[in-house]
Amino acid sequence: MKQIKLSNGVLIPQIGLGTWQITDKELMGTLLEHAYNLGYRLIDTAAAYSNEMAIGRAVTNLPLERGELFLSDKVWNTGRGYENVRKACEKSLKKLKTDYLDLYLIHWPASPKLYPDWAGINADTWRGMESLYKEGKVRAVGVCNFKAHHLKELKKTAEIMPMVNQLEFHPGMMQEDTVSFCMAEGIVPEASSPLGNGQILQNDTLMQIAGKKGKTAAQICLRWAVQKGMVVIPKTVNPDRLAENMDIFGFELDEEETRAVDGIPYCGGIGIDPDEVIEFG
Numbered sequence: 001m002k003q004i005k006l007s008n009g010v011l012i013p014q015i016g017l018g019t020w021q022i023t024d025k026e027l028m029g030t031l032l033e034h035a036y037n038l039g040y041r042l043i044d045t046a047a048a049y050s051n052e053m054a055i056g057r058a059v060t061n062l063p064l065e066r067g068e069l070f071l072s073d074k075v076w077n078t079g080r081g082y083e084n085v086r087k088a089c090e091k092s093l094k095k096l097k098t099d100y101l102d103l104y105l106i107h108w109p110a111s112p113k114l115y116p117d118w119a120g121i122n123a124d125t126w127r128g129m130e131s132l133y134k135e136g137k138v139r140a141v142g143v144c145n146f147k148a149h150h151l152k153e154l155k156k157t158a159e160i161m162p163m164v165n166q167l168e169f170h171p172g173m174m175q176e177d178t179v180s181f182c183m184a185e186g187i188v189p190e191a192s193s194p195l196g197n198g199q200i201l202q203n204d205t206l207m208q209i210a211g212k213k214g215k216t217a218a219q220i221c222l223r224w225a226v227q228k229g230m231v232v233i234p235k236t237v238n239p240d241r242l243a244e245n246m247d248i249f250g251f252e253l254d255e256e257e258t259r260a261v262d263g264i265p266y267c268g269g270i271g272i273d274p275d276e277v278i279e280f281g
């Protein structure tokens with residue numbers, strides 16, 4: 001398993017399992033068993049996914065030591081603020097049946113459309129994240145869906161900069177400004193929806209490259225992101241696809257193929273701009 005070193009030295013697996021929209025306990029149990037057997041060690045969840053308890057239960061049935069697993073979780077928008085984020089983390093730890101997280105992320109930045117003091121809210125939440133890190137409740141801290149201007153603002157007050165920024169990244173949605181800002185600041189970019197939520201896999205360019213290389217369009221998306229230094233967290237409930245998504249380390253895209261994928265226009269995905277968001281529950 002290829003791993004990437006975060007700015008504090010913690011190693012994160014370069015591929016993990018996304019779990020958004022998987023809530024069924026039995027399904028989670030068999031899925032994590034398959035994933036474990038295939039070598040998946042990073043599991044990405046969020047308080048908002050309503051599956052932390054299912055994951056906690058499934059993990060206790062796996063034949064591994066806690067240290068072999070990389071558990072990544074996110075604080076929801078209702079947990080913003082110093083005290084709230086600390087309480088939210090305690091709740092998540094209980095549900096996941098663990099006493100620490102490997103990575104804890106702010107799920108969404110406060111939206112300027114809703115909060116005139118969005119920067120102050122993000123800074124206060126981040127102070128809570130830093131306190132959890134210093135206390136050893138979380139081995140690494142980061143954010144999701146922060147654009148470069150959110151990160152620049154956070155940098156003014158942060159004692160510790162985020163180690164990861166999880167953001168939507170797939171062919172047709174590269175968020176180049178934010179990704180290059182992250183790279184320059186030593187923040188590891190992690191691709192959420194690396195398959196465009198399954199909506200981009202019929203794209204002609206992807207299918208042509210996949211056909212030529214004897215791979216699938218999904219493998220081309222994941223390989224392309226991994227070659228750019230991204231962590232990828234594809235979601236699937238299908239054991240064959242779990243294996244397919246993991247099998248991306250034995251081939252390479254050349255420059256021409258990479259350029260062709262870079263040039264794909266927007267063709268599907270989640271596509272939410274955090275600055276345009278009015279309310280998120």
Ligand SMILES: NC(=O)c1ccc[n+]([C@@H]2O[C@H](COP(=O)([O-])OP(=O)(O)OC[C@H]3O[C@@H](n4cnc5c(N)ncnc54)[C@H](OP(=O)(O)O)[C@@H]3O)[C@@H](O)[C@H]2O)c1
Nearest residue numbers: 018019020144192193194195196197198218234235236237
């Ligand atoms: N931080 C955030 O705000 C944020 C936002 C979105 C996502 N995420 C994280 O990123 C993870 C992945 O994103 P996502 O769930 O939006 O979508 P995704 O991983 O881009 O795509 C998942 C979709 O593709 C299908 N799929 C998976 N592997 C496939 C393959 N090899 N061939 C064909 N189809 C395949 C899945 O269907 P089956 O399950 O039926 O196989 C599912 O419909 C999430 O689960 C979550 O952990 C985070």
